Amino acid sequence: MSEARPSSLPPSAGPKTLADWLAHTERLHALTIDMGLARVSRVRDIMGMQPEFPLIIVAGTNGKGSTCAVLAACLDAAGYRTGVYTSPHLVRYNERVRISGECASDRALCEAFSQVEAARGEEPLTPFEFGTLAAMQVFINEGVDVAVLEVGLGGRLDAVNIFEPACSVVTSIALDHEAWLGNTREAIGFEKAGVFRANKPAICAEPEPPESIARVAAEKGARLLQIGRDFFEERTGDRWSFTLGELSWTDLPPLKLLGEFQYRNAAAALAVLASIENLLPVTQEALRQGLRTAAVAGRFQQAALYPLVILDVAHNPHAAAELARNLRAQPCGGKTWAVFGMLHDKDIPGVIDLLDPLVDIWCVAGITDKRGASLDELRAFLSGVEGSVRGYGSLQDAFRAARADAHPEDRVVVFGSFVTVGSVMEVLEAAR
Numbered sequence: 001m002s003e004a005r006p007s008s009l010p011p012s013a014g015p016k017t018l019a020d021w022l023a024h025t026e027r028l029h030a031l032t033i034d035m036g037l038a039r040v041s042r043v044r045d046i047m048g049m050q051p052e053f054p055l056i057i058v059a060g061t062n063g064k065g066s067t068c069a070v071l072a073a074c075l076d077a078a079g080y081r082t083g084v085y086t087s088p089h090l091v092r093y094n095e096r097v098r099i100s101g102e103c104a105s106d107r108a109l110c111e112a113f114s115q116v117e118a119a120r121g122e123e124p125l126t127p128f129e130f131g132t133l134a135a136m137q138v139f140i141n142e143g144v145d146v147a148v149l150e151v152g153l154g155g156r157l158d159a160v161n162i163f164e165p166a167c168s169v170v171t172s173i174a175l176d177h178e179a180w181l182g183n184t185r186e187a188i189g190f191e192k193a194g195v196f197r198a199n200k201p202a203i204c205a206e207p208e209p210p211e212s213i214a215r216v217a218a219e220k221g222a223r224l225l226q227i228g229r230d231f232f233e234e235r236t237g238d239r240w241s242f243t244l245g246e247l248s249w250t251d252l253p254p255l256k257l258l259g260e261f262q263y264r265n266a267a268a269a270l271a272v273l274a275s276i277e278n279l280l281p282v283t284q285e286a287l288r289q290g291l292r293t294a295a296v297a298g299r300f301q302q303a304a305l306y307p308l309v310i311l312d313v314a315h316n317p318h319a320a321a322e323l324a325r326n327l328r329a330q331p332c333g334g335k336t337w338a339v340f341g342m343l344h345d346k347d348i349p350g351v352i353d354l355l356d357p358l359v360d361i362w363c364v365a366g367i368t369d370k371r372g373a374s375l376d377e378l379r380a381f382l383s384g385v386e387g388s389v390r391g392y393g394s395l396q397d398a399f400r401a402a403r404a405d406a407h408p409e410d411r412v413v414v415f416g417s418f419v420t421v422g423s424v425m426e427v428l429e430a431a432r
Contacts, residue, residue: 015113018093018094018106018109018110021109022093022127024113024117025113025125025126025130025131026127028120028124028130031126032127032371033126033128035153035158039124040129041162042123043133044133046119049133049137049140051139051163053139053145054165054276054280055146055147055149055164056146056147056167056168056169056276057160057161057165057169058071058148058150058151058168059151059154059155059158059170060151060169060170060171060172060173060206061172061175061188061316061318062318062319063268064150064151064171065296065299066171066257066262066265066266066294066296067169067205067265067266067268067269068086069294069295070257070269070294071148071269071272072101072148072290072294073289073294074270074282074286075146075280075290076100076290077285077286077289078282078283078286078290080146081100081142082146082148083097083098083099083138083142083147083148084099084148085135085136085139085147085150086150087131090313090418090421091422091425091429093109095297096131096135097134097138104135112137112141113134115137116130116134116137128159132160133159135149136163145280149165151192154191154194155170155193155194156190156193156194156195157194158195161195165195165197166276167202167203167272168195168196168200168222169195169204169269170189170193170195170202170203170204170205172206172318173185173189173192173206173209174188174317174318175188175317175318186212189211189212189213189216193212193217193220196217196224197220197222199222201222201223201225201271201275202223202224202225203231203272203275204224204225204226204268205264205271207228207264225271225275227268227271230244230245231243231270231271231274232244233263233264233266233267239252239253239254240252240263242270252288253292255291256293256294256295257294257295257299258300258302259299259300259322259325260329261322266291266294298312298313299312299313300312303425304428307334307337307406307410307412308411309411309414310327310411310412311415311421312326312413312415313415313417313418314351314416315342315418316346317350317353320354320355321354323354323413324354324355324358327413332411334406334408334410335406335407335411336359336360336361336413337361337402337405337412337413338355338359338387338414339398339399339402339414340362340363340364340378340414340416340420341366341378341417341423342373342417342420343367343369343373343417343419344371344372344373345371348378352382355415356385356387357386359385359387359413360387360388361387361388361389361402362388363390363392363398363399363402364389364390364391365378365392365395365397366378367395367417367420372419395419395424396423396424399423399424399427400427
């Protein structure tokens, strides 16, 4: 197991609290998103940031968080000190940087932010670039044994991709972030496959991937393993099995994660662990424990009863289709209330169309973030839905009203954005 290695760079004078550091990172670049690796790579090199532990990079339109969760749970169960970097967060920024299931402390994050700032000079990093470097610095400072890194946007030009993985994953390919990634699955697949590396395993959990996935893997010389071709998951009752070549793990426990698609994500995680077993051996006992315990907040999460409250960060049609499938598979005896808010750069009509047949009452509020859709925008998109529409001044007000008016046999489904789910989680946490 590796030991903590302090940075050679002294912390710079700067903000003192995590909130101040986050505000500082928002002022460094004119754009929130500026695709490219040059800036963040220069700062990485100044910091001499070369992780000595294996890295696993996870890209994909949907399913990244679940795949990261299964990987981390299995590795933790095997006794490894596992770092996990994900985004965005739901309630607190600290959720983005976790070690062995625990969120990084404000102190650890502030120290890492300070180390990045000392190296940055005048380099105009975006908030995500700054945060990615800080997350890796936390992992180095804390001496993790392995780190699982979730791509923020795309893959090829995402800040996470400045690091060299032992294995890379693409979970799914669907239309999202078209302004940055392209408006076809081929183009998006090309961007996501940018995380593949020569002579390293490249796991694809998309059952019908675009041709660009195999093409990029071949061009890079990556060892592509594709679900349904090279590895398989098969369910029998509440048990399931995983097969990769001559390797077969049978009688695996059911997942805590809800949704049929989660078995594809879990299979991708098992394919990773099988592929890098020489670096990170994991026993079958640890695999089973990890599969039983892996969970992700905000993914078809049942957060309360009577009425049932379901939290799901579905924010694009691909994820909305899975949410609709899960809702149909678990019908309720009463009405379905939707607490709904989205970002205006997402496919709002596409999400609404998929959930419209299932929703009786829409409780809607705008998102105040600069990317957020306003209440008026959402009302316009909802003008043709079958159910009734109610507008509120905030997402928290919308949730409180829906929960108060719903009958015990009804359900309240909160979806559309991480911001939407995070706002409601704050209400639920305050009530505990």
